Amino acid sequence: MCIDLHIHTTFSDGLLTPEQVVNKAIKLNLKAIAITDHDTVDGIRPALNKAKNYTEFEIVPGVELSTDWNSEEVHILGYYIDYNDSNLKTVLLSFQQKRMKRVDKIIARLKNMGIDISIEDVCAKSKGSSLGRPHIALVLVEKGYVCSVQEAFKDYLSKGKPAYVPKEKLTPFSAIDIIKQSSGIPVLAHPGLLEDDSIINELISYGIMGIEVIHKNHNKAQVDYYTRLALDNNLLLTGGSDSHGETPLLLGSFDVPLNYFYKLKAIKKFLQYE
Ligand SMILES: [Zn+2]
Ligand SMILES: [Zn+2]
Incomplete structure (x- = not known):
């Protein structure tokens, strides 16, 4: 060890x-x-x-x-x-902003279905970590809209479900470039x-x-x-x-x-x- x-x-x-x-x-x-x-x-x-x-x-x-x-x-x-490195920081910051935008879009879709949660609720669940669907799922459970995280994904958040928003993707090849740069x-x-x-x-x-x-x-x-x-x-x-x-x-x-x-x-x- x-x-x-x-x-x-x-x-x-x-x-x-x-x-x-x-x-x-x-x-x-x-x-x-x-x-x-x-x-x-x-x-x-x-x-x-x-x-x-x-x-x-x-x-x-x-x-x-x-x-x-x-x-x-x-x-x-x-x-x-x-x-x-300031370039690296800019790239990492843009990832965070993209994640935040995605969460905003998911919240808007949920709102259209009569489900009312806020970005603040979701941020509180992420405790500073990268924002994502698991945190939205936790808020949906807490507010009683679903019984479990699994249900939140099954009914709303998974691909093909009404609140799904696709993620902007980074390829592994770009990641190699970013790291080498x-x-x-x-x-x-x-x-x-x-x-x-x-x-x-x-x-x-x-x-x-x-x-x-x-x-x-x-x-x-x-x-x-x-x-x-x-x-x-x-x-x-x-x-x-x-x-x-x-x-x-x-x-x-x-x-x-x-x-x-x-x-x-x-x-x-x-x-x-x-
Ligand atoms: Zn790891
Ligand atoms: Zn890993």
Whole structure:
């Protein structure tokens, strides 16, 4: 138990603040962690500040971008991104604005059906994380319009239902571009969750630089398979818990070799000198 390169904080949908994540990681004696919130880099600075007095502990600044490809969700991790880069911040901000607009449209559709909820209600449910349909569903349950989140999706929010509004999609290829433009290392997250993994070869041709081989949802056969695939294609191997601050806490609970971190760091140095 040495490192954990996939962790969410309260800046996306995690339950622990970046400071709490750092405290837990140091208590667990981890050597390095990566903060990889969904579509935001705002949790990185507080984590770095918290960790600055610990010389034996390193934080990799990261992000996890959600993308769509052939109606599948594909997540791309970006390691060592320049989290101060103004272009990156503008791109991430535009994602937030698009999400907000989508929620507005869904609320308007619900209103036409006599269902009255406000954007404030929905924001309160998101607790600062990326706004989306699950938060609308929670408000519908709370206000008694439906009995469960599942019912909210089934009756109103799913594709083909009356309040459905399609999402504007980012492709995994654009995500790779965004990460590279902010000096980061793009890595395919949890490929084991893909139903159709034929995209992996396309991502490799396009320039993805690594594959997350160790993940909470990967079984041993998948770890072996993706490790072989990464090594055959000269790609980096990464791994992490994808911890969201759950109980029991997954943070640091997977055996991710320290060597993955060293190689990632070496590539970052190499890119800087290139
Ligand atoms: Zn993910
Ligand atoms: Zn994640």
